[in-house]
Amino acid sequence: DAGVTQSPTHLIKTRGQQVTLRCSPKSGHDTVSWYQQALGQGPQFIFQYYEEEERQRGNFPDRFSGHQFPNYSSELNVNALLLGDSALYLCASSLQGITYEQYFGPGTRLTVT
């Protein structure tokens, strides 16, 4: 049973650039949530996708956007990168209606220089 997968593992970008991160949910799951984890901090909720729509959003600017595809996989896009966007980006999947139990992927480490 495949768990949550994310790509790429690591990424280095320059300020002002744009980045796309990818996530495939755990087999059987249909809901994807994205989190940002700064060094030494707990994950912070960015947004959640279900049925290809953004269902909930945390306190993140519009530079952060996402998409969910018919196969439930998801992308996180960040525009106009800032140094402060450097973090581990985590994807978590769950079943709608059982959104309590979220399973995380290994994350994508984004460094903005």
Next chain:
Amino acid sequence: GENVEQHPSTLSVQEGDSAVIKCTYSDSASNYFPWYKQELGKGPQLIIDIRSNVGEKKDQRIAVTLNKTAKHFSLHITETQPEDSAVYFCAASSPNTGNQFYFGTGTSLTVIP
């Protein structure tokens, strides 16, 4: 929104001893409290969770207790082993905020052989 505080930030115990990590939350409507273990370079792994209609839950060497009146919950690890060394995060989820997860700042547990 919800505010979750976690203590201590670091914890060292001798192998075989018990470890206790405590969290408090602010939203009295929060009704789901998961605990995650994060090893270096990996995503958070769900290790145990508890819902607000239960006061205690145990799974082998791990237990979680919840005091709704005081709005705090704790993770208890007994007979600690070196492989328990990791960063542990608590989280709380409330229907008032769309059931999104709010995480604590983490506890770095070191089990000394």
